[in-house]
Amino acid sequence: MVFDKSKNSKDERDDQINPARRKFFGAVAAGAAGGVVAAAMPSVARANDQTAANAVPLDTVPGSPATIGPPSAVLRLDEIGPVPADEQIYVGKTGSDFMVDVIDTLDLDYCAVLPGSTFRALQESLINYGNNKKPELITCTNEDIAASLAHGYAKVANKPMMALVHGVVGLQHASMGIYNAWCDRAPMIVVVGNTLDEAGRAPAGAEWDHSAQDNAAIVRDYTKWDDQPTSLEAFAMSMVRAKTISTTIPCAPTVIVADNEMGEHELPGPEPYIPSLTVDSTPVGDPASLAAAAKMLVSAERLVILADRLVRTQDGMDTLVALAETLGAPVIDLASRLNMPTRHPLNLSWAGEDLLTKADVVLVLEPVNLFGALHKYRDWPDRTYLQVVKPGTKLISIGTQNLLTHANFQDSGRYQPVDLAITGDGETSLPLLLEAVKQAGPKDASARAAMLKAASDKMHEKLRQNATYGWDASPISVPRICAELGYLIKDEDWALITPQDFQSFWPSKLWNFTKAYQYKGNQGGFGVGYEPGASIGAAMAHRDAGKRLSVGIIGDGSLMMNPGALWTAAHHKIPLLWVVHNNRAWHQERMHVQRMADRHSRGITRTTIGTTMTDPNIDFAKLADSMGVWSAGPITDPSALKPALQQALDMVRQGQPALVDVVAQGR
Amino acid sequence: MLKIIFVTVFIAAPFTAMAQTSPENNAQPSGDAGHGKILFISDGCSECHGTVGQGGVGPHLAPKPLPAEAIASYIRHPAGVMPPYAASVVSDADVADIASYLRSVPAQPKLGSLPELND
Ligand SMILES: Cc1ncc(C[n+]2csc(CCOP(=O)(O)OP(=O)(O)O)c2C)c(N)n1
Ligand SMILES: [Mg+2]
Numbered sequence: 001m002v003f004d005k006s007k008n009s010k011d012e013r014d015d016q017i018n019p020a021r022r023k024f025f026g027a028v029a030a031g032a033a034g035g036v037v038a039a040a041m042p043s044v045a046r047a048n049d050q051t052a053a054n055a056v057p058l059d060t061v062p063g064s065p066a067t068i069g070p071p072s073a074v075l076r077l078d079e080i081g082p083v084p085a086d087e088q089i090y091v092g093k094t095g096s097d098f099m100v101d102v103i104d105t106l107d108l109d110y111c112a113v114l115p116g117s118t119f120r121a122l123q124e125s126l127i128n129y130g131n132n133k134k135p136e137l138i139t140c141t142n143e144d145i146a147a148s149l150a151h152g153y154a155k156v157a158n159k160p161m162m163a164l165v166h167g168v169v170g171l172q173h174a175s176m177g178i179y180n181a182w183c184d185r186a187p188m189i190v191v192v193g194n195t196l197d198e199a200g201r202a203p204a205g206a207e208w209d210h211s212a213q214d215n216a217a218i219v220r221d222y223t224k225w226d227d228q229p230t231s232l233e234a235f236a237m238s239m240v241r242a243k244t245i246s247t248t249i250p251c252a253p254t255v256i257v258a259d260n261e262m263g264e265h266e267l268p269g270p271e272p273y274i275p276s277l278t279v280d281s282t283p284v285g286d287p288a289s290l291a292a293a294a295k296m297l298v299s300a301e302r303l304v305i306l307a308d309r310l311v312r313t314q315d316g317m318d319t320l321v322a323l324a325e326t327l328g329a330p331v332i333d334l335a336s337r338l339n340m341p342t343r344h345p346l347n348l349s350w351a352g353e354d355l356l357t358k359a360d361v362v363l364v365l366e367p368v369n370l371f372g373a374l375h376k377y378r379d380w381p382d383r384t385y386l387q388v389v390k391p392g393t394k395l396i397s398i399g400t401q402n403l404l405t406h407a408n409f410q411d412s413g414r415y416q417p418v419d420l421a422i423t424g425d426g427e428t429s430l431p432l433l434l435e436a437v438k439q440a441g442p443k444d445a446s447a448r449a450a451m452l453k454a455a456s457d458k459m460h461e462k463l464r465q466n467a468t469y470g471w472d473a474s475p476i477s478v479p480r481i482c483a484e485l486g487y488l489i490k491d492e493d494w495a496l497i498t499p500q501d502f503q504s505f506w507p508s509k510l511w512n513f514t515k516a517y518q519y520k521g522n523q524g525g526f527g528v529g530y531e532p533g534a535s536i537g538a539a540m541a542h543r544d545a546g547k548r549l550s551v552g553i554i555g556d557g558s559l560m561m562n563p564g565a566l567w568t569a570a571h572h573k574i575p576l577l578w579v580v581h582n583n584r585a586w587h588q589e590r591m592h593v594q595r596m597a598d599r600h601s602r603g604i605t606r607t608t609i610g611t612t613m614t615d616p617n618i619d620f621a622k623l624a625d626s627m628g629v630w631s632a633g634p635i636t637d638p639s640a641l642k643p644a645l646q647q648a649l650d651m652v653r654q655g656q657p658a659l660v661d662v663v664a665q666g667r
Numbered sequence: 668m669l670k671i672i673f674v675t676v677f678i679a680a681p682f683t684a685m686a687q688t689s690p691e692n693n694a695q696p697s698g699d700a701g702h703g704k705i706l707f708i709s710d711g712c713s714e715c716h717g718t719v720g721q722g723g724v725g726p727h728l729a730p731k732p733l734p735a736e737a738i739a740s741y742i743r744h745p746a747g748v749m750p751p752y753a754a755s756v757v758s759d760a761d762v763a764d765i766a767s768y769l770r771s772v773p774a775q776p777k778l779g780s781l782p783e784l785n786d
Binding site: 378379380464465466467468469470471472473475477478480483484486487490504510512587590591594595596597598599601602604605607665666667 | 709710711713714715717718719720721722723724727729747748750751752753755756757773775776777778781782783784785786
């Protein structure tokens with residue numbers, strides 16, 4: 001039978017329930033607490049699902065209170081007679097099957113999920129109707145992991161995946177991961193379960209706490225668009241729109257609140273229309289502005305290029321290199337993405353301050369925090385800052401930052417005036433800019449390039465020299481961890497799948513990054529806990545792209561926020577290496593507390609309180625082992641590091657996750 | 668005007684200053700290196716400079732550290748982003764011990780001897 005949803009009142013609906021079933025409800029209600037009544041609702045199964053016939057009456061389930069359970073099978077037969085064969089047994093296509101048809105059109109390979117009753121019909125359809133393919137469910141142990149997994153995946157795959165989360169509570173967990181993705185302009189489609197019509201909720205119990213009039217309000221300040229369709233046709237339209245909006249640059253998460261009621265029942269009539277997906281073009285800088293920029297660039301004497309959230313694809317990196325070479329300009333990679341090959345002689349990221357001080361023109365590509373990039377700042381109570389570039393330096397920016405902002409969260413940074421601000425996607429505008437530069441007649445760049453190469457050689461020599469200090473120390477030095485790991489993978493097709501901020505960017509300082517996919521930046525919103533999920537998502541995309549070797553260095557604090565990701569990696573057999581940078585602290589914050597204690601001239605030896613993870617020390621190898629991840633450690637002797645890394649990498653090459661716990665220096 | 672060194676609150680972004688220590692001067696050291704090591708860690712110096720003074724958020728201080736007086740003078744009135752340590756919390760005697768510890772740190776291996784840094 002099919003509920004007539006047009007019958008809105010409780011009474012009208014009750015009339016639809018056959019009399020025998022009403023009797024059943026009556027019998028149960030006699031001694032029942034509401035929550036159990038909900039659980040005791042007759043099984044609803046598709047025709048091809050045999051399990052309904054074998055359903056165990058609740059009163060035989062251990063732990064269910066006998067006094068309030070439903071009647072036994074015998075009693076039930078006595079009381080209400082045989083249940084009509086057609087009762088709630090759906091043989092046709094359900095609403096949630098149709099939802100899967102819609103999702104099918106969106107080319108989504110994966111859906112990160114942590115189960116919740118508010119989307120139980122959709123989950124069942126994804127598994128049985130959609131056969132758990134495209135999207136394949138990736139089981140997560142916290143919705144924060146689900147969202148960050150989708151975030152990490154999107155940056156490497158350059159396409160979104162779906163995250164399916166429980167109404168209210170699931171979305172609240174996911175919100176941290178969604179915020180990071182928002183700040184990082186990464187696409188994902190978040191589908192949230194809900195039961196909007198209160199008549200559709202079980203009379204008592206969790207469905208009330210997990211339903212909301214406006215679920216998406218929880219994350220609206222940091223998503224690009226949301227909708228709560230109330231019909232299947234509207235669901236189709238909204239899902240397709242959610243993908244279009246999420247993936248149109250600048251990208252960001254979108255949210256669809258999917259009503260469970262819509263999914264549970266058979267399709268009431270003919271299949272609703274599913275619009276085909278429109279792929280929007282990318283906004284680029286206007287020709288006049290690009291020509292004006294080109295003129296300024298070719299006439300600059302000491303041009304510097306800053307690149308931040310710029311490169312998505314290899315074409316983007318190659319064009320940036322071509323532009324820098326054409327102009328003989330140094331590039332400072334601000335590292336929200338890997339923009340410039342780390343050993344290119346024009347990559348002077350670690351000598352940037354000197355170059356900026358002398359610059360007459362600065363070209364900034366996809367700035368994230370431009371003011372921060374152009375100022376020195378002192379973290380003292382006086383908050384002093386100083387502009388690095390000299391007065392009169394001309395600033396040109398190309399980016400999409402102002403195309404997507406919301407009011408509440410302050411992720412846009414301090415306002416930085418710019419002389420020529422060009423709105424348009426950096427990567428897509430680059431070939432046009434390069435063409436305009438060639439038209440404008442660039443000067444011979446060879447002398448400047450030779451001078452910059454000498455500076456780059458000096459910079460690298462100094463970085464490598466700095467890495468030798470503390471080489472044999474225990475706890476093990478961070479540059480040593482990075483150097484050893486980089487050396488073991490250098491001849492393979494590898495990618496770094498974790499941020500580098502807390503490793504002081506030693507991988508970028510030491511390793512030979514040449515491909516855009518080899519590094520995809522950090523959390524976006526600096527929300528710690530991103531790394532475990534995001535590194536799995538990234539590793540999935542690298543695996544799918546052709547068995548790239550995925551390696552990551554992860555903080556103990558970050559891993560402890562979402563240790564359940566270990567299980568997800570083991571369960572789905574995701575090949576990746578996690579090296580735990582185990583400084584037994586939230587070291588970043590410990591330094592902050594130390595700064596305060598020093599300045600307040602008291603208790604300078606007490607800053608371990610609330611900032612360190614000792615007593616007991618956490619055994620990450622055991623933790624990983626308990627969830628099925630191959631592991632080694634704790635490694636305290638630096639000479640034991642290489643063999644452990646070698647063994648772990650072998651496991652990863654065989655297609656499984658591995659973890660090496662390294663007791664390490666703070667920074 | 669104050670000399671200002673770039674720092675970020677959360678991240679060490681690409682242009683972290685790469686400060687240099689000066690060579691040790693000739694004055695003959697005093698101070699208890701064992702006690703200095705304890706202080707270097709418990710007073711929080713190691714959080715930013717590493718447990719063997721190899722550097723981290725702050726520059727490397729060892730081997731070949733500045734003389735004790737220069738260290739004392741710097742930590743009382745740092746020029747950049749380092750937080751100040753008053754004499755009431757780190758005495759001159761403590762600094763002498765810290766300097767002694769930093770002097771005891773063995774030399775690092777030669778860059779040329781480490782294949783991991785020469786690929
Ligand atoms: C969700 C969240 N909570 C707290 C913080 C503050 N915070 C910034 S860095 C950090 C420490 C992270 O620990 P770990 O990953 O071990 O890195 P470490 O600094 O120790 O190298 C914390 C707690 C944050 N950024 N995000
Ligand atoms: Mg830590």
